[in-house]
Amino acid sequence: MDRKNxxxxxxxVHLEHKEQLAPLAARILADLVLKGKKGETxxxxxxxLQASKSTIFTHLTTLQASNRxxxxxxxxxxxxxxxxxxxxxxxxxxxxxxNWNEECDIHREIVKYKKEINESFPDDSDEKFxxxxxxxxxxxxxxxxxxxxxxxxxxxxxxxxx
Numbered sequence: 001m002d003r004k005n006x007x008x009x010x011x012x013v014h015l016e017h018k019e020q021l022a023p024l025a026a027r028i029l030a031d032l033v034l035k036g037k038k039g040e041t042x043x044x045x046x047x048x049l050q051a052s053k054s055t056i057f058t059h060l061t062t063l064q065a066s067n068r069x070x071x072x073x074x075x076x077x078x079x080x081x082x083x084x085x086x087x088x089x090x091x092x093x094x095x096x097x098x099n100w101n102e103e104c105d106i107h108r109e110i111v112k113y114k115k116e117i118n119e120s121f122p123d124d125s126d127e128k129f130x131x132x133x134x135x136x137x138x139x140x141x142x143x144x145x146x147x148x149x150x151x152x153x154x155x156x157x158x159x160x161x162x
Contacts, residue, residue, distance in 0.1 A: 004034065008049075019068075024051055025059040032069060032084050039072065039081030067091075086159045093152045100145045107138050 011030035016023050027049055032040055040048075046056050060082060063069040068088045071080040114129040121128050 007034065022059065024049065024055060025063055028056070028059055028063060028082075029068065029084070032082060035083070037083060039083040041079045041081060043079075045082070086155070090152060090155060093148055093155075097145055097148055097152070100141050100148075104138055104141045104145070107134050107141070110134060111138070 008027055008030045011033060012023065012027035014026075015021060015029050016026035019026065019029075021029070028045060031045065031048060042053075042056065042060070045051075045060075046053055049056065060069070064071075067085050069082050070085045071082045073080060111131055111134045114131055114134070118128045118131075
């Protein structure tokens with residue numbers, strides 16, 4: 001198996017679990033990630049992924065309906081060139097940011113609760129909660145969220161320039 005196929009397989013398994021996709025739909029997405037803006041034709045997907053035309057067509061239709069992929073055509077060429085939908089990545093980033101924000105909110109509540117409990121103990125008590133983990137985890141989530149927001153902004157700006 002060549003390097004490209006190994007990578008498609010590895011990415012496919014990851015996307016299958018992460019996005020809750022059928023294995024072939026995940027491999028189609030992986031192939032499109034590797035092709036980038038150039039896109040991939042229906043015929044090449046059938047050949048590269050070694051699946052039947054009807055199966056590839058069904059998964060392309062499903063991926064388009066879920067706004068994960070789109071296509072473009074070239075003047076004088078009747079073929080469709082399938083690409084990842086730029087909005088799909090932004091949507092995925094938005095979900096990640098939302099999940100991290102919700103997790104931050106939960107940990108802030110935990111810290112508040114544990115601080116209140118700690119106040120009921122003497123200063124030298126061994127029963128006090130150690131809050132270092134929560135503070136470090138909140139710091140991590142806040143940094144990750146900020147970095148993801150910056151990446152999202154850059155992606156949107158780059159998409160406008162295309």
